[in-house]
Amino acid sequence: MAPAPAPAPAPTPPLRGPKRRHAISKRMVILFSASVSCVVVLLLSSLFIFHSPKPPISVSPLFHGTPKIAFLFLVRRNLPLDFLWDAFFQNVDVSRFSIYVHSSPGIVLDESTTRSYFFYGRQITNSIQVLWGESSMIQAERLLLAAALEDPANQRFVLLSDSCVPLYNFSYVYNYVMVSPRSFVDSFLDAKEGRYNPKMSPKIPREKWRKGSQWIMVVRKHAEVIVDDDVIFSVFKKYCKRRPPIDTSKGKLNLKLQKQHNCIPDEHYVQTLLAMHDLEGELERRTLTYTLWNQSATKMENKGWHPMTFSYSTAGPQRIKEIKGINHVYYETEYRTEWCLTNSTSVPCFLFARKFSKGAAMRLLSQEVVNDFDVSALLATPP
Template sequence: MTKKSPPIAARHVIWFGWKLVIILSVALCVVALLKLHSQSDLSSSPSIIRVRSRRPSRDIIFSGPPKIAFLFLVRRSLPLDFLWGSFFENADAGSFSIYIHSAPGFVFDDSNTKSHFFYGRQLRNSIQVAWGESSMIQAERLLLGEALEDPANQRFVLLSDSCVPLYNFSYIYNYLMASPRSFVDSFLDAKEGRYNPKMSPKIPKNKWRKGSQWIALVRDHAEVIVDDEIIFPVFKKLCKRRPLLDASKGKMNAKLQKQHNCIPDEHYVQTLLAMSGLEGELERRTVTYTSWNLSATKMETKGWHPTTFTYANSGPEKIKEIKSINHVYYETEYRTEWCRSNSTSVPCFLFARKFSQGAAMRLLGEGVVSRFSASALLDPPP
């Protein structure tokens, strides 16, 4: 018996039904993909960075005086330990903590440091650090992470192995504790060559900031840096140091010099805090003074390099000059940052770099570290 074909109208209805099912299925897939993509974009939104939940140990309420965590980022040893030892001798032991990021495996003891304050204060999980690479900011994050384990640490100061204090401990303690803000040198980086367009959209160009590596943070901001899981990976992947000119590479130098010369330690903290909506909680300046000179070598183009203070050029008049600075001008933003702590006019700088051993010996011999009173912070602003 021959099977009859369905009428033409019925076949059209069936075919139309199948087309409608296929179209609806595709539309649902597209909607699902768009929703997933929007959620992904939200989690990495460039306006406000989300951070993972804090570890419970950081939320313990502490009792007693708040402490300053002094975070030393050093190559190996601390050549100015004798000066810092004198500085800490005049401090209440319950008012500070010391953490050192040194070369992996280096242990501070009586064989390599003149001050007992540094014995065993090195991180056990330190990494090998290279200037101009992401390892520098990773070392900073390690220091902050270790210091955050002590709930009493409420201020965090990053220092190099060539930094010196310009005042005694009580002055510096009162200065930092009096301000509810972090001190982070941060300004718009208008020059081309450091921002990598591939960082967008996670790091938009209008949030790209530059500033001094040497920061002083309140606890909340230190936690933002340690908890960051979005911006640091971008820096690690795309923020590279441009190689130096190498005569043996000939024409290849031109290609190498087109790479973005990022210098992560001058951009990471500033950009992260800007993207986290925290610039309004900052004193956008550093409390560590650096003298810059324009210089050049055979292997690199002209650039600003920090001056090293020696015994000869670190006399009382120079130190007095540094202490008299009360504002910083930022050309890219046409902004003058007047130096204040808790609305009180104060000197801009508490520390200075880069000081040789001879310069540090002169500071100690002339009593620069111990001749100043914290009562100056109580004076009304001029």
């Protein structure tokens, strides 16, 4: 007799009460955990995309390659502090800088006129004779900028005098100016009467008149604005002129001459030009070059402020430390305190300083401010 078939298993009764609620809770925990994991992944992806480190160097969008700083030296004849700059440029990748020198016409920089091979042949060929307080000064600046703009790798342009010294090594200077998309141009309202000539209006309205240090650092866009300008420069040539010195032998004519506007072009041109182009919002409105001004003669009728020259004795470590410790500048005509920033980061205000004698520059080298350097090498007869 065939065995009877096994009875079919009874259907599992539906979960009820606490057991059912426990199963549902378990499934909800699994689903919730999966959702949280997805959200976390999305958040991490978002953070990686939007908060990954930005490129440290700001350059023109059309340029690809290693950007350069163009060092523009505006000098009388030669470079008395070339030995210091030679130490500054030593062991630096030559693809990161270029040098241009405006000197008196006919000066050739070679082994007979400079100690440093970095300056060999770096004079521009279309230089002009420059007179202080005349429009020839700003014309020379424009010639330097025009020469430097021919190299598309030049993305920053630093104007320096023959008495300027670096306060830091090349790497620090390079990173300082390259991370900022702004130009560094000392610019403030000129509250004193006598500099602005009403005949400049309407091409240069009074409210756009600015004053500041001629020692600028500009980005390529602003360098192009300066070089391409014809209108504002022509107004400066015509109406911004230095008042002639007092000559008592001219009698009444001397009194008439002293009523002229005493306009110093290099203290106004770049600042006013960029204000005219509504570019002040793209500036750090301060200079990178420190100058110690002698204010003892400010109340004397026929004298003004004059930059002090640092000597060996006054260029000691404590003085240099004080200069490098300055972190803000106050502009009393605008009641403005300019805190020194680069790319929104607080930094020392100055990368360079003037005016330094040869002895002062030698002391900087001996203190290794710029680089290791054997000061005894300077005891040889200069070229």
